[in-house]
Amino acid sequence: MATAILRIWPDAHFAYGPPVETGFYYDLECSHRISPEDFEKIEAEMKKEIKANNTFEKLVVSRDQAIADATSGRLGGLGERPGNASKFKLDLLKQIPEGEPISYFKNGDFIDLCAGPHVMRTGNIGAFKLTSVAAAYYKGDEKGPQLQRIYGTAFKNKTALDEYFKMIEEAKRRDHRKIGAEMGLFAIDTEFVGPGMPLWLPKGTVLVEELEKLAKETEFAAGYVRVRTPHLAREKMYKTSGHLPYYADSMFPAMELHEEGKSQSEINELKKVVNDAMLQIVRDLGLRNEDLSVGDNTLEKQNEVVWTRIRQQSPEKRERIEEMAQKKFTTDMFLASFKEPDRYYLKAMNCPHHHRIFAAEPHSYRDLPLRLAEYGTCYRYEQSGELFGLMRVRSLNMNDAHIYCTEEQFADEFRAVNDMYLKYFKIFGLEKYQMRFSTHAAEGLGKKYVNEPELWKKTEDMVRKVLIESGINYVEVANEAAFYGPKIDVQVWSAIGREFTIATNQVDFAVPAKFGLTYRDKDNSNKTPLCIHRAPLGTHERFIGFLIEHYAGNFPLWLAPDQVRVITIGAEGDPASEPLIKYAKNIVNELRAQGVRADGDYGTDPMKAKIAEAEKLRVHTMLVIGGRDMEAGAVSVRLHGKGNVGAKPKAEAVADILASIKERRA
Numbered sequence: 024m025a026t027a028i029l030r031i032w033p034d035a036h037f038a039y040g041p042p043v044e045t046g047f048y049y050d051l052e053c054s055h056r057i058s059p060e061d062f063e064k065i066e067a068e069m070k071k072e073i074k075a076n077n078t079f080e081k082l083v084v085s086r087d088q089a090i091a092d093a094t095s096g097r098l099g100g101l102g103e104r105p106g107n108a109s110k111f112k113l114d115l116l117k118q119i120p121e122g123e124p125i126s127y128f129k130n131g132d133f134i135d136l137c138a139g140p141h142v143m144r145t146g147n148i149g150a151f152k153l154t155s156v157a158a159a160y161y162k163g164d165e166k167g168p169q170l171q172r173i174y175g176t177a178f179k180n181k182t183a184l185d186e187y188f189k190m191i192e193e194a195k196r197r198d199h200r201k202i203g204a205e206m207g208l209f210a211i212d213t214e215f216v217g218p219g220m221p222l223w224l225p226k227g228t229v230l231v232e233e234l235e236k237l238a239k240e241t242e243f244a245a246g247y248v249r250v251r252t253p254h255l256a257r258e259k260m261y262k263t264s265g266h267l268p269y270y271a272d273s274m275f276p277a278m279e280l281h282e283e284g285k286s287q288s289e290i291n292e293l294k295k296v297v298n299d300a301m302l303q304i305v306r307d308l309g310l311r312n313e314d315l316s317v318g319d320n321t322l323e324k325q326n327e328v329v330w331t332r333i334r335q336q337s338p339e340k341r342e343r344i345e346e347m348a349q350k351k352f353t354t355d356m357f358l359a360s361f362k363e364p365d366r367y368y369l370k371a372m373n374c375p376h377h378h379r380i381f382a383a384e385p386h387s388y389r390d391l392p393l394r395l396a397e398y399g400t401c402y403r404y405e406q407s408g409e410l411f412g413l414m415r416v417r418s419l420n421m422n423d424a425h426i427y428c429t430e431e432q433f434a435d436e437f438r439a440v441n442d443m444y445l446k447y448f449k450i451f452g453l454e455k456y457q458m459r460f461s462t463h464a465a466e467g468l469g470k471k472y473v474n475e476p477e478l479w480k481k482t483e484d485m486v487r488k489v490l491i492e493s494g495i496n497y498v499e500v501a502n503e504a505a506f507y508g509p510k511i512d513v514q515v516w517s518a519i520g521r522e523f524t525i526a527t528n529q530v531d532f533a534v535p536a537k538f539g540l541t542y543r544d545k546d547n548s549n550k551t552p553l554c555i556h557r558a559p560l561g562t563h564e565r566f567i568g569f570l571i572e573h574y575a576g577n578f579p580l581w582l583a584p585d586q587v588r589v590i591t592i593g594a595e596g597d598p599a600s601e602p603l604i605k606y607a608k609n610i611v612n613e614l615r616a617q618g619v620r621a622d623g624d625y626g627t628d629p630m631k632a633k634i635a636e637a638e639k640l641r642v643h644t645m646l647v648i649g650g651r652d653m654e655a656g657a658v659s660v661r662l663h664g665k666g667n668v669g670a671k672p673k674a675e676a677v678a679d680i681l682a683s684i685k686e687r688r689a
């Protein structure tokens with residue numbers, strides 16, 4: 024792309040140009056303001072380059088050579104450009120540490136600073152497309168020069184490229200904000216509630232509760248116990264966990280509570296006690312006002328003066344005044360403790376609360392593993408520019424649990440967590456997924472990572488072993504672990520092939536110790552448990568956002584907000600007969616009694632209109648009944664998006680619906 028742009032606008036200067044998830048971009052400065060209308064022209068030049076099939080050749084050069092090439096304008100150019108130095112490249116060269124090798128890639132006439140790797144030759148690029156242009160600051164610095172950023176994407180062949188654009192189009196069609204509004208799932212009320220804090224409307228709440236039901240059943244079967252915790256905690260909690268001050272930027276600011284637990288009249292009373300005692304002391308000691316005006320007149324300084332004077336008194340007088348002074352000073356301290364505001368924070372994570380639940384009772388090795396589960400609500404202060412529908416929010420409900428276990432139990436517990444993930448993937452029909460296993464790096468020990476080299480090695484080995492044994496598709500990335508232990512991010516691909524990170528799974532061998540959590544072991548010694556943090560269904564917000572795209576809003580029966588609608592057919596323009604309406608209502612009642620979200624449409628609209636209405640609402644199953652169905656004790660079953668699937672005896676249709684919900688069929 025750079026070659027093509029230089030052929031058209033030789034004065035262009037290139038800055039950064041990395042590959043990104045969806046393709047690539049290159050930042051450049053150019054006298055011409057590039058717009059999407061120019062793409063065709065640039066792409067035509069690019070096609071010529073691809074046809075020329077030039078090789079990408081790696082050259083290692085000395086620093087002096089590189090500086091000379093940048094000064095002459097050769098670097099990031101097609102040839103020398105005297106008096107027109109490659110300024111960004113000169114700056115980038117400065118950032119390469121002394122002694123580090125400097126490499127170029129040469130492709131045709133174009134030479135650029137680049138560490139590679141590349142395709143072998145331009146001819147390997149099967150298909151590409153420029154996608155957009157945007158403004159960007161050099162190095163992201165608002166004070167730096169403003170550049171033009173051109174985005175593009177490339178694929179092995181035309182089919183793959185077409186598929187990619189089809190996927191992008193489909194993702195737009197399935198946008199969770201669009202479908203969420205159509206279906207009435209959630210609302211974001213920026214004015215009254217605040218940005219990034221979704222309100223779950225009745226139909227969205229159905230999704231939330233069905234997911235919680237699934238989680239509760241699954242966790243119950245796996246031996247979890249449920250807990251509930253408040254949404255806030257005192258500052259001490261987050262100082263202990265280490266969230267403060269390191270995570271402070273991502274938390275809502277503190278709420279300050281003054282004089283907790285005391286009414287103003289009680290405080291005034293205490294103040295009066297202090298004042299009266301002080302007056303008495305001052306009188307008894309013969310102190311004058313100026314004796315007490317010491318330095319900045321702090322309470323501490325005054326106390327010093329008073330106590331010095333008391334020590335100078337005769338023994339019997341001293342005893343009497345001392346008693347009064349003691350009373351005054353204790354009350355002072357009591358009052359002072361109220362003046363210090365008590366800080367509370369909205370929780371950004373559930374772990375500290377769960378740790379305190381562990382700490383609330385003594386534990387022995389027999390209690391372990393202890394698996395505490397909660398759909399916990401957390402609050403995170405995301406930048407307003409980062410907020411995005413349900414995907415990036417400030418209030419979130421997490422499918423959280425913390426498993427406290429011994430080292431010996433760790434592998435089995437970790438394996439069970441993985442099995443739970445796989446079970447969920449199956450329910451939601453997620454065929455493609457990957458676990459991203461982040462490990463520590465030795466050089467970060469004691470800085471980025473807790474300084475426990477042996478524990479790191481041991482837990483990482485255990486995690487790796489479980490991943491391999493379970494045959495799970497995973498990649499290992501060094502130096503991306505959490506502060507307190509290795510971490511697994513779970514990536515899934517939606518039905519249309521878009522990637523989402525939905526869940527994390529972390530091992531923690533540091534924080535339980537900070538909270539002083541212990542259990543009594545077989546040998547009567549106190550030991551610190553390991554903790555596994557896991558959230559297979561992530562947060563309701565993100566997971567439902569994902570599911571909306573995954574299903575395009577056409578949820579399976581067990582999850583669908585509107586599960587069943589019974590539709591009566593009358594003669595054209597006439598209401599259905601009384602007995603038919605009764606028959607229909609009985610079916611609805613029978614289903615509702617079994618917990619099925621069913622309703623009926625008994626109106627006079629023609630059948631076609633009733634079906635169209637139900638289709639629009641994405642009602643999963645329609646039971647269409649006319650007089651003949653009633654006589655036969657049957658129903659005609661229609662499925663949303665699939666049409667008529669035939670008539671069935673009523674009892675069979677009801678049994679099918681109940682079984683499909685119970686088994687959470689896809």
Ligand SMILES: [Zn+2]
Nearest residue numbers: 372373374556
């Ligand atoms: Zn946690």
